[in-house]
Amino acid sequence: MTAPLKHRTLSAAIVDRLRQAILAGTYPAGTQLRQDAMAETYGVSRIPVREALFQLEAEGFVRIVPHKGAIVSELSLDEINDVFDLRCLLEPRLLSQSAPRFAEADFAALDAIQARFEAAIAAGDVGQWGVINAEFHMALYTKARQPRTQSIVAALLQTSDRYTRLQLSNTAAMGIAEQEHAELIRQCRAGRFAEAAAFLVGHIEAVRADLLRVVARSGAAGGDTNSRSVALE
Amino acid sequence: MTAPLKHRTLSAAIVDRLRQAILAGTYPAGTQLRQDAMAETYGVSRIPVREALFQLEAEGFVRIVPHKGAIVSELSLDEINDVFDLRCLLEPRLLSQSAPRFAEADFAALDAIQARFEAAIAAGDVGQWGVINAEFHMALYTKARQPRTQSIVAALLQTSDRYTRLQLSNTAAMGIAEQEHAELIRQCRAGRFAEAAAFLVGHIEAVRADLLRVVARSGAAGGDTNSRSVALE
DNA sequence: CTAGCGTAGATTTTATACAATCGAGGAGTC
DNA sequence: GACTCCTCGATTGTATAAAATCTACGCTAG
Numbered sequence: 001m002t003a004p005l006k007h008r009t010l011s012a013a014i015v016d017r018l019r020q021a022i023l024a025g026t027y028p029a030g031t032q033l034r035q036d037a038m039a040e041t042y043g044v045s046r047i048p049v050r051e052a053l054f055q056l057e058a059e060g061f062v063r064i065v066p067h068k069g070a071i072v073s074e075l076s077l078d079e080i081n082d083v084f085d086l087r088c089l090l091e092p093r094l095l096s097q098s099a100p101r102f103a104e105a106d107f108a109a110l111d112a113i114q115a116r117f118e119a120a121i122a123a124g125d126v127g128q129w130g131v132i133n134a135e136f137h138m139a140l141y142t143k144a145r146q147p148r149t150q151s152i153v154a155a156l157l158q159t160s161d162r163y164t165r166l167q168l169s170n171t172a173a174m175g176i177a178e179q180e181h182a183e184l185i186r187q188c189r190a191g192r193f194a195e196a197a198a199f200l201v202g203h204i205e206a207v208r209a210d211l212l213r214v215v216a217r218s219g220a221a222g223g224d225t226n227s228r229s230v231a232l233e
Numbered sequence: 234m235t236a237p238l239k240h241r242t243l244s245a246a247i248v249d250r251l252r253q254a255i256l257a258g259t260y261p262a263g264t265q266l267r268q269d270a271m272a273e274t275y276g277v278s279r280i281p282v283r284e285a286l287f288q289l290e291a292e293g294f295v296r297i298v299p300h301k302g303a304i305v306s307e308l309s310l311d312e313i314n315d316v317f318d319l320r321c322l323l324e325p326r327l328l329s330q331s332a333p334r335f336a337e338a339d340f341a342a343l344d345a346i347q348a349r350f351e352a353a354i355a356a357g358d359v360g361q362w363g364v365i366n367a368e369f370h371m372a373l374y375t376k377a378r379q380p381r382t383q384s385i386v387a388a389l390l391q392t393s394d395r396y397t398r399l400q401l402s403n404t405a406a407m408g409i410a411e412q413e414h415a416e417l418i419r420q421c422r423a424g425r426f427a428e429a430a431a432f433l434v435g436h437i438e439a440v441r442a443d444l445l446r447v448v449a450r451s452g453a454a455g456g457d458t459n460s461r462s463v464a465l466e
Numbered sequence: 467c468t469a470g471c472g473t474a475g476a477t478t479t480t481a482t483a484c485a486a487t488c489g490a491g492g493a494g495t496c
Numbered sequence: 497g498a499c500t501c502c503t504c505g506a507t508t509g510t511a512t513a514a515a516a517t518c519t520a521c522g523c524t525a526g
Contacts, residue, residue, distance in 0.1 A: 008299040008487095009509065035478070045511045047280070050479090054284060058291030060381070066241040067478055067517050082379040089322060146315040148293070148392070152385060159381070241517095242479070268508070278481045283509090300487050300508055471524080479516070486509070495500080 010044055014052035017042060022061050022072055023162050024127060033062065033070045059155055061162070075163060077215070083159050084208040090153050091204065092197035094141035099188045099196060101143035110139055110185050117181065121174050129174060130161030136181055140188075163211055173210050177203070243277055247285035250275065255294050255305055256395050257360065266295065266303045292388055294395070308396060313448070316392050317441040323386050324437065325430035327374035332421045332429060334376035343372055343418050350414065354407045362407060363394030369414055373421075396444055406443050410436070 007013040018038070021027055038049040053070045056062045062070040113136045120128040134157035141150055180203045187196035240246040251271070254260055271282040286303045289295045295303040346369045353361040367390035374383055413436045420429035 011509080012299070034476095036476095046478090047510055051284065051287060051509095054287055055291070058288070060384075066245070068519090069478070076380070078378045079380055082381045085379075086323075086382060086385075089326075090319075093322075145311045146318075147309075147312055148315045148389075149319060151293075152319075156381075244479080269506095279508090280480055284479095301489095302508070467526105469524105469526085471522105473520105473522085475518105475520085477516105477518080479514105481514070482512085484509105484511075486507105488505105488507080490505085491503095493500105493502085496498090 009048075011048040011051040011055070014038070014042055014044065014048050015055045018052055018056060019059070019061060019158070020127065022056075023130065023165055025165065027072050029072050029074045031072045033072065035069075060159055075166075079159075080163055080208070080211065080215070083156055083163070084204060087153065087156050087160065087204050088201050090149055090156075091137065091141070092200050094144045094146060094149055094153065095188075095200055096193055096197050097146065098141045098144035099193045100191075102188060106139075106143065107185065107189060110136070113139055114178070114181055114185065117178055121171065121178055124171065126165070130158075130164060133177065134158060134161060140184070160207070164207065166211070166214060170210070170214075173207070177207065180206070242281075244281040244284040244288070247271075247275055247277065247281050248288045251285055251289060252292070252294060252391070253360065255289075256363065256398055258398065260305050262305050262307045264305045266305065268302075293392055308399075310448070312392075313396055313441070313444065316389055316396070317437060320386065320389050320393065320437050321434050323382055323389075324370065324374070325433050327377045327379060327382055327386065328421075328430050328433055329426055330379065331374045331377035332426045333424075335421060339372075339376065340418065340422060343369070346372055347411070347414055347418065350411055354404065354411060357404065359398070363391075363397060366410065367391065367394060373417070393440070397440065399444070399447060403443070403447075406440070410440065413439070 007016070018027075018033075027033060033053065035046045035049050035053070038052075039046045042049070053062060053064060057064045057070065060073060062072055064070045113132060117129075117132045117136060120132055134154070137157055138150070138154055141153065144150065180199070184196055184199060184203070187193075187199060240249065251260075251266075260266060266286065268279045268282050268286070271285075272279045275282070286295060286297060290297045290303070293306060295305055297303045346365060350362075350365045350369060353365055367387070370390055371383070371387055374386065377383065413432070417429055417432060417436070420426075420432060
């Protein structure tokens with residue numbers, strides 16, 4: 001199996017750990033991440049920390065202001081909608097090009113991920129859920145010849161994960177997602193690609209609707225004036 | 234005038250200089266960028282160079298392999314089509330949301346950019362062309378509330394610039410683009426937003442067609458060592 | 467009492483130095 | 497003769513330390 005825990009460089013390891021920490025809410029939006037503190041926390045020098053922060057900035061997790069530092073990005077309603085709109089636009093396009101090229105090995109890979117997904121749900125492992133979900137979606141698109149779109153969607157999936165974590169441990173939603181993934185595999189196996197693409201949009205929209213429901217209930221979801229941040233404190 | 238030449242940090246300056254060098258073809262695709270050499274060339278330490286390379290990797294200009302170094306990305310037909318498909322998909326969407334919100338100040342800004350565009354064309358300043366073109370497109374989308382899409386399109390425009398440079402000093406195409414930009418402004422001023430969006434797609438497709446024509450005639454886009462860069466159907 | 471200026475502290479940015487890693491080429495062995 | 501292993505050189509990755517920059521606080525002057 002691929003060993004995602006093995007990193008070839010310290011910076012990459014810090015990227016993962018910091019990202020997980022942000023996803024888990026250890027560093028809430030607005031938190032300033034001081035290089036010294038991070039270096040101390042993870043027992044490394046400040047150089048890997050710096051590089052990790054830059055990487056996370058490229059991924060959209062933090063905002064870096066020169067000479068001022070890195071601040072964990074705010075979550076905004078505008079961005080939620082933007083991200084999910086983009087996913088609805090791009091993912092079906094990837095699937096349509098990728099799915100017809102699937103061989104049996106690709107389906108086997110999907111099944112394997114699906115199995116791990118079920119296991120993670122059963123174990124209630126919220127941290128793994130988003131990771132495996134992203135893995136599944138990307139596996140659907142491996143055969144597409146759209147390298148740029150693929151990397152964009154990979155980033156979008158990570159951002160989605162961050163938002164989705166707001167509704168922590170929504171096991172019901174996780175179960176639904178798992179069933180929908182299974183349905184996607186079935187439709188692709190049956191060669192019903194257009195149907196699968198449409199179903200995929202529904203799947204993404206369902207997640208978005210779920211998320212918006214939680215955000216709306218949890219309080220003022222970003223004023224309409226500037227619609228900045230989701231109040232979370 | 235805006236002062237884009239002033240950078241708040243060395244790393245940012247190196248990013249710009251390296252990017253320009255790659256765009257200009259000083260470092261062709263496949264070139265390995267050694268940190269030592271870059272540091273020496275620009276008279277700085279290796280730290281800013283490293284950070285610049287990471288930034289450029291996020292922008293898609295180089296590919297970094299741990300412990301091996303940074304290699305200037307290859308240009309592939311797949312990516313050309315992917316990038317332009319994405320632009321055709323995303324840019325009209327931005328325009329539709331942004332244009333109806335334009336105030337007079339926004340149109341004035343567009344006119345100012347347009348003027349600089351004309352000047353650059355008259356001066357035959359190929360290096361500035363892509364920069365101002367990107368500035369114009371992004372100015373069209375300032376009023377859109379789609380932060381993620383905006384940053385994605387900004388990156389796509391830079392990549393487009395890199396491809397477009399292949400047909401160096403195609404002044405005819407530049408003139409056409411300038412006229413089409415003017416038409417876009419007119420349509421937005423007149424409030425014909427749907428028409429403008431459609432026209433925008435035509436504008437992007439025209440650039441792509443022009444580019445593909447040049448690529449097809451000049452043989453291959455990059456090194457055709459492996460099938461990836463010449464994959465066509 | 468308020469506004470402006472200057473200084474001190476903290477934090478980031480950059481430089482220098484050291485350690486780890488990869489690839490190539492040669493010696494030794496089967 | 498071909499293969500394996502190992503050592504060396506080159507390059508990248510990391511740590512430590514110095515330089516530059518920003519923020520905040522206090523002081524002085526009006």
